Amino acid sequence: MGKKICLLEDDQGIKEIIELILTEEQYEVYGFSNVKEFMAFDGKASQDLYLLDVKLPDGNxxxxxDMLKNSDATKDIPVMMMSAHAALSEMKKQCGAEDFIAKPFDIFDLLKRVDAFVGPSN
Structure with a gap:
């Protein structure tokens, strides 16, 4: 079983591509389309990385x-934010994310960054 990545992305096409690519790289991906689904997930504390979109239909x-970084159970798990409308400096000021990737992104760059945080899974 591979390293676990929690993906929160409301764009179905982007979500499916990221899930496919990461699964092919032997990561175990838990994908969610909105904040409500993500918050109902019991396995948040057992993840190796979070990939979070900024703009979501029911929150952000x-x-x-910020919630993950303020919880003892999840504060040490790296967070990578994704957005077409923000920058890393903003993410660090607002929530303490370890990384930021701008959309549209190169899938190989995404994989390189994921591997940097959790190590290649295969």
Whole structure:
């Protein structure tokens, strides 16, 4: 079983591509389309990395990141934010994310960054 990555992305196409690519790289991916689904997930504390979109239909990834970073169970798990409308400096100020990737992104760059945080899974 591979390293566990929790993905919160509301764009179905982007979500499916990320899930497919990470699964092919032997990561175990738990994908969610909205904050409500993510918050109902019991396995948040057992993840190796969070990939969070900023703009979501029922909330925002910055608030989710802030919640994760303020919880003893999840504060040490790296968070990578994704957005077409923000920058890493903003993410660090607002929620303490370890990394930020701008959309649209290169899938190989995404994989390189994921591997940097959790190590290649295969």
């Amino acid at each position: 990834g910055i608030e989710v990141c």
